[in-house]
Amino acid sequence: MGLATNAIYYTFHPSQLRAIIQWKVWHNPVHERNEKDDTETQKACFHFLDRTSRSFSAVIKELHPELLLPVCLFYLVLRGLDTIEDDTSIPLETKEPLLRNFKDFLEQDGWNFTGNRPEEKDRELLVQFHNVVAEFKNTKPAYREIIKDITDKMGNGMADYCRKAALEDASVKTIEEYDLYCHYVAGLVGEGLTRLFVEAEFGNPALLKRPRLHKSMGLFLQKTNIIRDIKEDEDDGRRFWPKEIWSKHVDNFEDLFKLENREAALNCSSEMVLNALEHMDECIFYLAGLREQSVFNFCCIPQTMAIATLELCFRNPAIFERNVKITKGEACQLMFESTQNLRVACDTFRTYARRIHKKNSPKDPNFLKISIVCGKIEKFIEVIFPSQNAADAQRRVEGQNPAKDEARAKEDAESRKEIMFMMALMVVIMVVIVAVMLGVAWAMGARFDLAWKELRNGNLRPPKQFAERDAAMAGQVLHQEL
Amino acid sequence: MSEKRTSMELGTVLVVGGCGFLGWHIVDQLLNFPSEHDPSAAIPTMEGNEKFAVPRLSDRYPTYKAKVAVVDLRTSQNRLPGASYHDGDITSTEQMLEIFRTVKPDVVIHTASPSPIGATKELLHKVNVEGTRTLVEVAAGERGDWGGKCKAFVYTSSSSVVHDTQSDLIHVNEDWPYMRGPLQQEYYSETKANAEELVLKHNKAEASTMLTTAIRPAGIFGEKDTTITQNMLDHVSKASPFVLRMQLGDNENLFDFTYVGNIAYSHMLAAYYLLSTYTRLESGRGLPLDHERVDGEAFNITNDSPIYFWDMTSAISALAGKPVEPAQVISLPEWLLQPIGGIAETVLGLFGKTPRLTRRAVRYSCMTRYYSIEKARARLGYLPIVPLDEGVQRAVGNYIARNQLGEKKAQ
Numbered sequence: 001m002g003l004a005t006n007a008i009y010y011t012f013h014p015s016q017l018r019a020i021i022q023w024k025v026w027h028n029p030v031h032e033r034n035e036k037d038d039t040e041t042q043k044a045c046f047h048f049l050d051r052t053s054r055s056f057s058a059v060i061k062e063l064h065p066e067l068l069l070p071v072c073l074f075y076l077v078l079r080g081l082d083t084i085e086d087d088t089s090i091p092l093e094t095k096e097p098l099l100r101n102f103k104d105f106l107e108q109d110g111w112n113f114t115g116n117r118p119e120e121k122d123r124e125l126l127v128q129f130h131n132v133v134a135e136f137k138n139t140k141p142a143y144r145e146i147i148k149d150i151t152d153k154m155g156n157g158m159a160d161y162c163r164k165a166a167l168e169d170a171s172v173k174t175i176e177e178y179d180l181y182c183h184y185v186a187g188l189v190g191e192g193l194t195r196l197f198v199e200a201e202f203g204n205p206a207l208l209k210r211p212r213l214h215k216s217m218g219l220f221l222q223k224t225n226i227i228r229d230i231k232e233d234e235d236d237g238r239r240f241w242p243k244e245i246w247s248k249h250v251d252n253f254e255d256l257f258k259l260e261n262r263e264a265a266l267n268c269s270s271e272m273v274l275n276a277l278e279h280m281d282e283c284i285f286y287l288a289g290l291r292e293q294s295v296f297n298f299c300c301i302p303q304t305m306a307i308a309t310l311e312l313c314f315r316n317p318a319i320f321e322r323n324v325k326i327t328k329g330e331a332c333q334l335m336f337e338s339t340q341n342l343r344v345a346c347d348t349f350r351t352y353a354r355r356i357h358k359k360n361s362p363k364d365p366n367f368l369k370i371s372i373v374c375g376k377i378e379k380f381i382e383v384i385f386p387s388q389n390a391a392d393a394q395r396r397v398e399g400q401n402p403a404k405d406e407a408r409a410k411e412d413a414e415s416r417k418e419i420m421f422m423m424a425l426m427v428v429i430m431v432v433i434v435a436v437m438l439g440v441a442w443a444m445g446a447r448f449d450l451a452w453k454e455l456r457n458g459n460l461r462p463p464k465q466f467a468e469r470d471a472a473m474a475g476q477v478l479h480q481e482l
Numbered sequence: 483m484s485e486k487r488t489s490m491e492l493g494t495v496l497v498v499g500g501c502g503f504l505g506w507h508i509v510d511q512l513l514n515f516p517s518e519h520d521p522s523a524a525i526p527t528m529e530g531n532e533k534f535a536v537p538r539l540s541d542r543y544p545t546y547k548a549k550v551a552v553v554d555l556r557t558s559q560n561r562l563p564g565a566s567y568h569d570g571d572i573t574s575t576e577q578m579l580e581i582f583r584t585v586k587p588d589v590v591i592h593t594a595s596p597s598p599i600g601a602t603k604e605l606l607h608k609v610n611v612e613g614t615r616t617l618v619e620v621a622a623g624e625r626g627d628w629g630g631k632c633k634a635f636v637y638t639s640s641s642s643v644v645h646d647t648q649s650d651l652i653h654v655n656e657d658w659p660y661m662r663g664p665l666q667q668e669y670y671s672e673t674k675a676n677a678e679e680l681v682l683k684h685n686k687a688e689a690s691t692m693l694t695t696a697i698r699p700a701g702i703f704g705e706k707d708t709t710i711t712q713n714m715l716d717h718v719s720k721a722s723p724f725v726l727r728m729q730l731g732d733n734e735n736l737f738d739f740t741y742v743g744n745i746a747y748s749h750m751l752a753a754y755y756l757l758s759t760y761t762r763l764e765s766g767r768g769l770p771l772d773h774e775r776v777d778g779e780a781f782n783i784t785n786d787s788p789i790y791f792w793d794m795t796s797a798i799s800a801l802a803g804k805p806v807e808p809a810q811v812i813s814l815p816e817w818l819l820q821p822i823g824g825i826a827e828t829v830l831g832l833f834g835k836t837p838r839l840t841r842r843a844v845r846y847s848c849m850t851r852y853y854s855i856e857k858a859r860a861r862l863g864y865l866p867i868v869p870l871d872e873g874v875q876r877a878v879g880n881y882i883a884r885n886q887l888g889e890k891k892a893q
Contacts, residue, residue, distance in 0.1 A: 354734055357790055361807055362800035368871035371793040375736050379788060379852070382653040390657035393644070397659045 009327070016329020023332035027339070029062035030294040044131035045072055052079050052122050059301055064294045066200050069135065070143040071298075074192060076132050077106060077151055079122055080113075085158045089117040092166045099159040103152040105129075106136050106144075142199050150192035157184035171239055175275065178242035182222040183215060190218035193299075202292035213289070216282035217299065223276035224306040227269065227313050231257070232323050245271050248365075257320050266315050267364050273314050273356070274366050277373045280307065281380035284349060287342055288384060300338040300345050307352040308334055315359050346381045353377040490754045492548040493633075496587035498572060498617060499594030500552030501560040503706050504638060504699075507746040508591060512550045513564040515540040523562050525705055526883035527876075533801065534879035542867050543747055551585040553578075554594070560706070572613035578620045582628035589753045590621045592681075593638040597709070598670035610673035611680070618681055622690035632692050634756035635681065636749050641700035641738070641782055641853055642668065643675035647842065650735075650850040656698075656780055656857050667842075678780060685778035691763065693756040693777035697748050700784045700853050704742030704873055705880035711798065715881050718799045726799060727806055729792050729813045731848035736788035738852040741873030744866040748783040751862040752776060774861060781858040785866040785873070788852035794874070801878040816848045 010017040038046070049057040049072050060071055084090065084098050094115065105111040111133050113126040125132075136144065161184065164170040172178045194214040197203030207213060226233070226240045233240060239253055249268035250256055256265040283303050290296045308326050313319050326334075337348045357374040360367055442448065495512060499505040510516065516523040518540050528534035550565040557567040568584070570577040572594055596609050614637065619625045621632040644658035645651055647668045651658075660675040678696045685694040703710040718726065755776040762770070770776075796806060823844045826837035858864040868876070 357734075357793075359808055360793070362793075362796040362805045363807065367800065368789065368793065368797045368874060371789040371797075372787040372870055375788045375790065375852075378736060379653060386653065388650075388652050388654065390655065390659070393658050397661070397665065 010329065013327075013329060016327060016333065019329050019333035019336060023336055027336070030297065031062060031064050031068075033061055033065075033068065041131045041134040042069065044128060045069075045076060045135055048076055048079075048122075048125045048128070048131075052076070052125060059298045062294055063298055064200070064202065064292055067196060067202070067295070070139055070147070070196055071193070073132060073136055073139060074147050074150070074189075074196070076125065077102075077136075077147060078154065078189060080126055080129060080132070081151065081155055081158060083116060083120055083122045083126055084113070085162060087116050087120050090115060092162060095162055096159045099155040099162070102155040103148045106133060106148060106151065109133060109137075143196060146192055146195045146199065150188050154184060154188045157188070172242045174244045175242050178240070178244075178275075179219065181240065182219045182226075186218035186222035187215045188218070190214035190216075197290065197292075197295055202290065202295045204289035204291065207286065207289045210285075213282050213286040216279035217286050217303070220276060220279040220283050221302050221306050223272070223279070224309050224313075227272045227276065228309055228319065228324060230269070230319055231321060241268075241272060245275065262317055262320075263363075265320055266317060267366070269313065269319060270315055270360075270364050270370060271366050273310050274370050274373055276310060277353075277356070277370075277377070280349065280353070280373075280377045284342075284346060284377075284380055284384070287345065293339075296342075297339040301335055304334045304338045304345060304348050304352075305331065307349055311352045311355050311359075314356050315361065315364075343385060346385060350378055350381055488544045490544050490546050490548075490750060492546060492750065492753055492757065493588030494549040494551065494586060495589045495591060495753070496551045496553060496581075496585050497565075498553045498590060498592040499638075500550075500565070501554040501557050501567075502593060503704075503708060504702065504742055504745060505552070505554070505593045506560045506562070506706060507704065507742045508593065508749055509550055509552060509562050509565050511539075511543055511743065511746045511750065512546050512548050513562060514545055515543075516562050516564055520563055526880060526887050527705075528879035528883050531879070534875050536872050536875055536879075539743060539868070543743065544750070546750065548589075551581075551587065553581055572617045573608055575616055575620060575625050578616060579626050579628050582620055582630075586628070586630050587621075587632055589634045589636070589757065590617070590632050591636045591638070591749050591753065592617055593749075595638070595674070598668070599709075601670070603669050606670055606673045610670075610677045614677040615680055618684050618694070622684060622687065622692045624690065631690065633760045634753050635684070635692055635694040636752045636756070637678060637681040637694065637696045638749070639678040639681075639696040639698045639780060640671060640674040641698045641784075642671040643678055643698065645671065645851065647671065648845060648849075651852065652736075652850050653852060653854050654782075655854040656782060682778050682780065691760070693760055695752045695756055695776050695778070696780040697745070697752060698780055698782050698853075699740055699745040699748075700782065700851070701737065701739040702742050702745055703739055704877050707742065707877055707881075710739065710794075711874075711877040711881055714795050714798045715802060715878065718795075718802050718804055723804070726804060727810050727812050729811050730819055730844055731791075731816050732813055733790050733792040733811075735791050735848060735850040736852050737791040737794070737850070738784040738788050739794055739870060739873075740783060740785045741866065741868045741870065741876070743868050743873070744785060745783055747867060748781065748858060748862060748864050751864055752781065755862060776861055779857075779861070781862060781864070782853040782855050783858055783864065784853050784855050785870045786855050787866070787870045789870065791847055791849075797871070797874050798878055801875065802882065816844060819844045 035043075035046075046057075046061070049060060053075075056075060060075060061068070063071055081099065081102055084095060084102075087095075090098075098113070110130045112129040116123040116126060136147070139147075161170060161181070172181055191211070191214055194203060194207050198205050198208055230241065234254075234257065241253070241256075243253075246253055246256065246268050248271070249264040250261055255261050256268060258265075287296065287300055287303070290299060305326070308330060312324055312326055316324060318324050334348065337344050353374040357371060360370045360374075364370070438448075492512070497505050497508050497512070500509045510523075515538075517525055518538055552565050552567050553570045553572070554567075555569065555571060557569050561567060566585070568581045570581050572578060572592075592614065594609065594613065596605050598606075616625070618635060618637075620628070621635050623631040643660050644654060646661045646665050660679070662672050662675055666672045666675075678698075681694050681696055684690070684692070686692075701710060759770055759775075759777050762768075799806060819839070820841055823837070823839050823841040826839050827841065830837045855864065
């Protein structure tokens with residue numbers, strides 16, 4: 001958007017502008033990073049982090065110092081893997097062993113890779129990978145172990161996928177395959193991060209006992225991206241929407257983009273949204289297990305962004321034509337709401353679930369299923385933060401005021417007191433202003449004594465004589481001028 | 483959902499009210515779905531229409547081994563092959579004793595109740611409270627010898643026993659107290675609460691070893707339904723396209739609707755657990771732990787998928803071929819409709835009629851009302867087997883098919 005369109009947009013969306021200003025002015029990171037003490041290799045790592053992902057680098061850099069570097073390295077390592085996998089110019093014979101052995105390169109001093117084609121966006125990261133290796137070796141062994149293990153699993157997963165793509169058909173057919181693909185590219189990241197959080201004692205160890213939860217965290221984000229990027233991926237010749245879903249709505253995948261199939265395409269996209277929303281309650285459950293503010297922010301921001309993106313994509317024909325994106329104002333609002341606590345974040349999740357529900361069309365074959373999944377999100381929030389309890393109901397039956405009513409009565413009394421105080425303050429201010437005005441008038445020679453006398457005589461207007469004199473003087477002036 | 487189907491042995495089961503809506507489904511399920519296997523028992527469906535395509539019930543619910551007998555006021559309607567039928571009034575001790583002498587049931591499932599709409603207070607009290615008292619005492623062998631004593635008594639209560647029909651109920655569990663007296667505006671709910679209480683108090687009562695439990699369904703609907711689906715579909719078929727666009731409230735209120743088959747299933751689970759507790763007690767083994775107990779307890783039963791109230795009407799309307807797009811909806815605020823409902827009630831009240839738009843109806847369609855089924859999940863192992871959307875397909879399909887059949891006959 002240009003400056004002019006921006007100006008117009010925010011004129012009509014002042015709350016979004018407010019959110020941007022609030023975020024820029026008031027947001028303080030939980031942990032400030034001290035860049036002065038960074039070593040050369042650390043500086044290089046953060047430089048690459050900034051270059052590869054602006055949105056991620058912002059949240060990573062606000063992480064607790066204990067996890068800042070491990071998470072940064074974890075991210076760069078996975079980015080490195082991704083850059084090799086994405087590069088279609090590397091033949092399978094070279095690519096496969098690179099991916100499978102990537103975990104070992106992490107500990108080889110000075111390892112780098114220069115075989116990427118020049119257009120590859122993050123080519124430089126691999127060219128200067130020795131920086132990552134150097135820092136990796138300084139990391140705590142426990143963290144190193146986790147990063148290495150996930151790199152191993154992901155490298156092999158990617159290698160399997162590339163192999164399948166080269167030798168047979170790798171298109172995503174069943175929902176199960178779709179989940180598996182998302183698990184390799186995002187679910188494993190969730191696993192790695194969770195292990196890092198628990199290792200650092202920033203997360204409840206129970207999070208590792210319920211692997212479904214961190215898996216859902218990753219899958220929810222990945223599925224959202226896959227839905228949002230449908231057009232971009234199609235233009236690049238990649239297809240991730242599973243056949244099991246789209247074949248219910250159109251005969252050929254490319255039919256989704258044809259204007260005459262808009263209704264079917266929208267129904268297909270809403271089934272994809274439904275599939276993603278199934279993970280939401282587990283994501284909220286996961287967030288409830290985090291114990292440190294910066295880690296909570298780190299995990300929560302992408303989740304609220306994802307549900308907002310899903311809401312934007314839901315029944316939106318634009319996704320088949322271009323890349324849609326939430327506005328900057330909305331993003332700031334979401335970041336603000338995701339950096340407080342779980343309760344505030346849950347309000348956001350509920351708001352967006354309801355917005356999705358509001359757009360849900362009964363013509364959609366999955367109408368009720370979508371209503372159910374939105375209800376499921378709301379219900380889960382009620383499980384964590386119940387708004388009613390049996391004790392209050394019991395008190396009501398026994399004829400007592402429930403505790404809540406008492407609290408409300410107290411609150412009301414307090415707010416009444418506040419209003420009284422405000423009014424008293426206003427009166428005082430008025431009195432002061434009047435006194436000052438009268439004082440100034442008096443100092444400048446106003447004759448209050450005469451005015452008072454006239455008023456007491458019942459003359460509420462200036463005396464007639466003055467008025468006549470003024471008129472006569474005006475007449476004279478007029479004559480003289482003539 | 484259960485992957486492998488279990489088998490349940492329930493002995494001789496007497497279904498009271500077995501020709502009613504829920505009762506018929508219980509009997510059908512106990513007999514392992516003659517409605518699906520026996521053409522003579524089949525109910526009208528929209529088979530062949532893709533919009534109404536549903537998987538078979540008998541592949542998903544457990545298989546039952548039971549001898550089934552039915553008591554109802556009139557048993558000429560809603561009969562199924564395989565069960566024995568007995569006309570009888572539960573308020574009459576003599577009639578009940580006679581039937582019990584013939585059937586000699588191990589388990590009683592008591593679903594009988596007058597419809598909450600249209601029944602007088604006297605009738606509600608007589609059937610729900612006095613009838614239930616008679617039945618539970620006859621079953622326990624306290625009103626005279628019929629040659630045995632029942633082991634298990636399952637009572638169909640109502641989720642409305644904890645609801646004043648005014649306030650919101652948000653994810654409410656069984657710890658909520660009964661709403662009675664001045665707090666309860668619906669006399670039906672009061673009689674259900676009184677009956678439930680007396681049934682549960684009869685659990686392991688003196689001179690009897692019979693175990694009792696109560697099931698509290700919320701928003702029951704399904705094939706042969708004469709309330710929710712019927713009313714909504716009658717509205718859909720009569721209303722003009724403009725009226726169909728009207729919606730009371732902002733439709734952010736979640737509401738529990740429950741497929742009748744799942745409710746029937748929960749009764750069988752309850753009976754099964756009561757029987758196993760009974761055997762346990764007979765053989766002198768210890769009582770089940772408090773947090774595992776089924777006897778003397780009440781259970782909320784829902785589909786565990788609350789949906790926004792008007793989405794139910796919208797879904798039914800769409801299935802009936804009259805979809806309303808979200809952009810077309812005209813939502814009328816509750817504060818505006820309450821007084822209109824009040825005026826309508828007063829004016830029509832003068833002529834001795836009730837309007838379609840009453841204040842109670844307005845409140846009902848604007849309230850949040852859903853329950854927690856955690857207790858039933860933990861103690862009965864209950865999970866809804868037929869999902870909500872399939873239930874709606876079944877109910878609407880059956881309604882349309884029934885009407886088409888009716889039209890054909892009329893021609």
